[in-house]
Amino acid sequence: MLKNLLTTIALAGALVTAQPSFAASPPNMLVIGTNLTGIRTLDPAQNNARTVSELISNLYDNLVQLSPDDLKTLKPMLATKWTVSEDGRLITLTLRDDAVFQSGNAVTAEDAAWSIQRVIKMGQVGSTDVALWGFTSENVDKLVRAKDEQTLEIELPHAVNTDLVLYSLAGSSIGIIDKKTALSHEANGDLAGAWLSANSAGSGPFTLAQWRPNDVAIFNAQKNYWAGPPAMARVVARHIPESGNLRLQLEAGDVDVGQYLASGDLDALANNKEMVIDSVPGLGFYYIALNQKDPDLQKPKVREAFQHAFDWKAISGNIMRYTGFPWHSMIPRGMIGAPQDATSRHDYDPAKAKQLLAEAGYPNGLKKVLNPSGAATLPFAEALQASARAAGLDLNLVPGEFTPAFRERKYEILLGNSGARLPDPFAVATQYAYNPDNSDEARLGSYYLWRAGMKVDELNTLVDQSMKEPDAGKRTEIFQKMDGIYSGMNAPLVIFFQRTDPYVIRANVKGYHGHTTWSTRWHGVTKE
Amino acid sequence: MASADLTSKRDAERNLDEDGLVHAPSHPLAMALRRLAGRVLAVITTLLGLLFLTFSMGRLLPADPVLAITGAEVSKEVYDRVYNELGLGRPIWAQFLDYVQKVATGDLGTSATTGQPILTDLLTIFPATIELAVIAMIVGALVGVPLGITAAVRRGTIIDHIARIIALAGHSIPIFWTGLMALFVFYAKLKLVGASGRVDVFYEGLVTPVTGFLLIDSAIERQWDVFRSALGHIILPGTILGYYSVAYISRMSRSFMLEQLGQEYITTARAKGLGLRKVVWRHAFRNIRVQLLTIMALTFGGLLEGAVLIETVFGWPGLGQYLTRGLQMNDMNVVMGAVLTIGAVFLTINILSDVLYRILDPRTR
Numbered sequence: 001m002l003k004n005l006l007t008t009i010a011l012a013g014a015l016v017t018a019q020p021s022f023a024a025s026p027p028n029m030l031v032i033g034t035n036l037t038g039i040r041t042l043d044p045a046q047n048n049a050r051t052v053s054e055l056i057s058n059l060y061d062n063l064v065q066l067s068p069d070d071l072k073t074l075k076p077m078l079a080t081k082w083t084v085s086e087d088g089r090l091i092t093l094t095l096r097d098d099a100v101f102q103s104g105n106a107v108t109a110e111d112a113a114w115s116i117q118r119v120i121k122m123g124q125v126g127s128t129d130v131a132l133w134g135f136t137s138e139n140v141d142k143l144v145r146a147k148d149e150q151t152l153e154i155e156l157p158h159a160v161n162t163d164l165v166l167y168s169l170a171g172s173s174i175g176i177i178d179k180k181t182a183l184s185h186e187a188n189g190d191l192a193g194a195w196l197s198a199n200s201a202g203s204g205p206f207t208l209a210q211w212r213p214n215d216v217a218i219f220n221a222q223k224n225y226w227a228g229p230p231a232m233a234r235v236v237a238r239h240i241p242e243s244g245n246l247r248l249q250l251e252a253g254d255v256d257v258g259q260y261l262a263s264g265d266l267d268a269l270a271n272n273k274e275m276v277i278d279s280v281p282g283l284g285f286y287y288i289a290l291n292q293k294d295p296d297l298q299k300p301k302v303r304e305a306f307q308h309a310f311d312w313k314a315i316s317g318n319i320m321r322y323t324g325f326p327w328h329s330m331i332p333r334g335m336i337g338a339p340q341d342a343t344s345r346h347d348y349d350p351a352k353a354k355q356l357l358a359e360a361g362y363p364n365g366l367k368k369v370l371n372p373s374g375a376a377t378l379p380f381a382e383a384l385q386a387s388a389r390a391a392g393l394d395l396n397l398v399p400g401e402f403t404p405a406f407r408e409r410k411y412e413i414l415l416g417n418s419g420a421r422l423p424d425p426f427a428v429a430t431q432y433a434y435n436p437d438n439s440d441e442a443r444l445g446s447y448y449l450w451r452a453g454m455k456v457d458e459l460n461t462l463v464d465q466s467m468k469e470p471d472a473g474k475r476t477e478i479f480q481k482m483d484g485i486y487s488g489m490n491a492p493l494v495i496f497f498q499r500t501d502p503y504v505i506r507a508n509v510k511g512y513h514g515h516t517t518w519s520t521r522w523h524g525v526t527k528e
Numbered sequence: 529m530a531s532a533d534l535t536s537k538r539d540a541e542r543n544l545d546e547d548g549l550v551h552a553p554s555h556p557l558a559m560a561l562r563r564l565a566g567r568v569l570a571v572i573t574t575l576l577g578l579l580f581l582t583f584s585m586g587r588l589l590p591a592d593p594v595l596a597i598t599g600a601e602v603s604k605e606v607y608d609r610v611y612n613e614l615g616l617g618r619p620i621w622a623q624f625l626d627y628v629q630k631v632a633t634g635d636l637g638t639s640a641t642t643g644q645p646i647l648t649d650l651l652t653i654f655p656a657t658i659e660l661a662v663i664a665m666i667v668g669a670l671v672g673v674p675l676g677i678t679a680a681v682r683r684g685t686i687i688d689h690i691a692r693i694i695a696l697a698g699h700s701i702p703i704f705w706t707g708l709m710a711l712f713v714f715y716a717k718l719k720l721v722g723a724s725g726r727v728d729v730f731y732e733g734l735v736t737p738v739t740g741f742l743l744i745d746s747a748i749e750r751q752w753d754v755f756r757s758a759l760g761h762i763i764l765p766g767t768i769l770g771y772y773s774v775a776y777i778s779r780m781s782r783s784f785m786l787e788q789l790g791q792e793y794i795t796t797a798r799a800k801g802l803g804l805r806k807v808v809w810r811h812a813f814r815n816i817r818v819q820l821l822t823i824m825a826l827t828f829g830g831l832l833e834g835a836v837l838i839e840t841v842f843g844w845p846g847l848g849q850y851l852t853r854g855l856q857m858n859d860m861n862v863v864m865g866a867v868l869t870i871g872a873v874f875l876t877i878n879i880l881s882d883v884l885y886r887i888l889d890p891r892t893r
Contacts, residue, residue, distance in 0.1 A: 031729050037853050040643035123606055197643045210733045212652065213642035214853055215845035216725065218732055236729045240843045244708045248716045249723050375856075401858060404592035443604050 025256055027527050028233040033246045033255040036214050036239040041197035044175035045119045045126040050518045053172040055217055055237060057519035060175025060202035063093055063112060064166055068513040071423040074166050078107055078176055084162045088470055091154040091162055099226040101178035102207045109146035114179040116144045118191050126173030129422050133160045159468050164424055171421050172519045177201050205230045205523040215239050231526045250504055257512055258504040266322045266502055274507050279322055280514035282499035283332050283428055284418035286324050286380065290492040292453030294412055301360035303490040307346040308353040311387035312496045319379045324497030330432045330486045332498055335425045337479020345487055353391035365392030371402040373416035381415045407445035409453055417499055421517045425479045426466050432493055433459040433482055452492035459485060571875055578871040579631060583624050586860035593640060593860050637861035641853060646865035655740030656726060657846035660769060661831040663762055667770025668777050669824060676781025680789060681808055691778055698775035706768050707841035714764055722761040724843035731757050765842040769835060773827045780823045788812035818888045825881035829874045
C-alpha cells in the first residue's frame, strides 16, 4: 500500500516537474496582479471603481487626456484640437481622422456625441462628473451633437469653467464607444449596457480577449492603433487578493505590476532592488467624521478636541507609509489654492484635547462609538482609539462595513477615506464643503458634509463660484478662502492624511505610471 | 425456526392499522416508491428551510445591496432607482415569495459585483472548486485511510503516535499559514509549482471549456502543456486542503478498524493461522468500507465549504472565494446563492451516500 502511495506521489511529482518552467512573464506580456473584486462591468458608463477605470482606459480612447505627471495640461487624444466660444458656453472639438474602432469602423463625432449622451441617459455612477455641468437625459441630445464627421459640439446649459468640463471628458467613464457595434447588441433599450459589461467596442490600444469576473481579464494589442501598436502584445490583469502570494509572484517575476499590497509586503519589497514602488497621490483623504446629529459632537470644542486626540505622526511612518501622507487641508496637495504645507494644523496634544473637553462640559472625558468605514481602515481606527484614550476620549471601536450607515447619518464617529476622479479641487470641495440642504429628507448621501450633518452657506456659495469662475487666479483665491473657512470652523470632517495609491513595478518594466485619476495607460509600457 | 417466527411477528405488527386489522404486506416497488417520495419531500422541505434561512440572512444583515451595485458615491436619484428596481421597498414576505418562485425556475438573481446571473457565475466557478476538492479528497483518502488503519493495527506503537501527531497538526495549524509557507518553499524557492489561479497566465484562454474541469478539458484537447500547468497549479492547494481532511479520515479509520480488530471473527481468523495483512485488508477492511464511504462523502462536502481560505491564498477562482467576496461586498444575492449551493450539495451527498450505503451493505436495505 505504502509502495503504491509513494509511486503515485512520485508520478505526480514527475508530471509537474516535467513542466518546462513556471517562469517569468514573457517579454511582450505585461502581468498585473490586482484585486478584481467588485468589477461588475467593463462598460465605461457604469464604471464605479479604481481598478476598472484602468482596464477601461486601455480599451477606450477619450477625446482628451491628462498625463500622470501633469494633471493640469489637457493633451489631445481622439480630439486633435478644441476651441471655446467667447461666452464660454460652447466647446468645439475636432476629431482625428485616422482612428478606428476594433470593429474597423472609423471613429466619428457621432460616436463621441452618442457616448456622452449615453452616459447621461444611463445615469449610472459614470455620469456623476459630466452631469454636474447641467446635462440631463432631456437636454443632452440637443446640447451634445456632431456637427459633421469630425466635429463635435458641446453646448453648456449654464456657465461652467470649461477646463472642468474638458477635465471630465478625460475621465475613464467618457471613453468613446463604437455606436454602430454597441447598438447592434442592444437589448430591451439598455443602450448595450449588458453587452458592454463583458465585451469591448472601443478604439483604445487594447481589445478585450477574455473576461472572467473576479478571476482574470486578458487584453490583446490593437495592431492598427492610430498611435502605433503597443509594445505589449498582451496584458493580463489577474485577481490575486492575497498580498503575501502577490509579493512572492512579483519577486519571482511572474507578475510585473502589483496593486493593493499590504504595508508589510510593501515594506519588504521596498528593499528589493528589482522593484520600484510608485506612490501615486490620490484626490481624497483619510478623515474622521463627527456626526453633527449627536448633541455632544455638535459642540465646537469637542470637534476641536478631536483635532488633537490622534497621534497621526506615530502611524504615518508605518501603517500609512505607502497609503497616505500627512495633510490637514481640504484642498489636496499640489492643486490650485492648496497651502504650501498643511501638516501642523492638528498636532497631537492630549492635554489640550482634555482641556477642550472639560471646557465643553466633559471634565471626566467622553464616551463614543467609533466605526471604521470598512476593513481597510481598521488598523488606522485601532491607532486612533489607543491615542484618543490619553485625551479622555473613550472610543468603543465597532468594526464592520459602515459606509451605508455613514450615508444614512446613522453613526457617531466614523473613520473613512475618499477618492475623486476630477483633477480639480472643485471635485473634493463638493464632497467636503458642499451641502445645500441639511434635512434628513434631502438624503444627499453623495456629499460628505451632509453625511456629517453640517451646512455652511458660505462654503456652498464658494463651491458654486469655483465651478463657474473661468479665471484661474480667481479660482485660486476661492479655494484658499474655502480652505481658510474650513480649517477655522472646526469642521466635522477632520482630515489627517491625503490618500496615496501604491503600485509595485518590477524595475525592468518601463513606462507604467500609476495615474491619480486611475486612468493608467499601458500603451507606452515596455520591458527590458 | 425461532428467527423466522420473530420476523413474521414483526411483519405482522408493522402491518396492523389503528383498528388492529392486519393488511397484506406492501409490494417492494410500492415501498421503494413510498420511500423515494418521503425522501423527495424531505429534500424539498429542507431546501425550503435553507431558502428561508439564506433569504433572512440576506435581508437582515446590515448590508446595503444598492451600494454594492452602485458604489458609495452615487447620487440620490440613481440610488432610489436601483432600490426600486431591486424591489426593496416591498413587504419582506412578498420579497421572499418572489425569491422562492425565482429560485424554482433557476433564477438566483444577478450578482451586484460581477453583473452576471448567479447561476452563470456558479456554473463557471463550481467546477474549479469540485476539481480542487476531488484532488484534496484523493490525497485525504490515500494518506488518511492507510495511516488510520496502520495506527490501529500498530496501536500504542511509535507509528500510532506519529499518526496522531500528523492528524493533530492537520487539525490545528492554520491553513492560511500552511498555504503561504508551502508557496514560499515549493513555488518561490524550489520553483516546482505555480502560484496563483488554475493555470499560468500565458496558457489562459487556450482551452475551450467543455466540462469546466480544466484538467479534463485540457486532456480532451490534448493540450498537454496546459494540462501540466494546471496540474502544477492544483497540486499544492489540493494537497494542503487534503492534508486537513487527513486528520478526520485517519482518526475515523483508526477507530473503525480498532472496533473490527476486537471482533471474534478476527480472533478466529488469526487463530486459524491467517496472516495479519490478509486479516486486516481482506476481512476487517471489507467491513469498514461502507462506514468509510460515509465519512468520505461528508468530508467531501466539508472540503467544498472549507476551501474558502485555501482559495483566497492561492487565488483559486472557486466557490469559496466567490462567497467570501460576496460577503465582503455586501452582494447578498451571491451569498444566498452560494450558501444555497453548498446546502444543496450537502443534501445531494447525503442522499448519494445513503443510496451507496444501501447498495453496499445489504443489512440496511
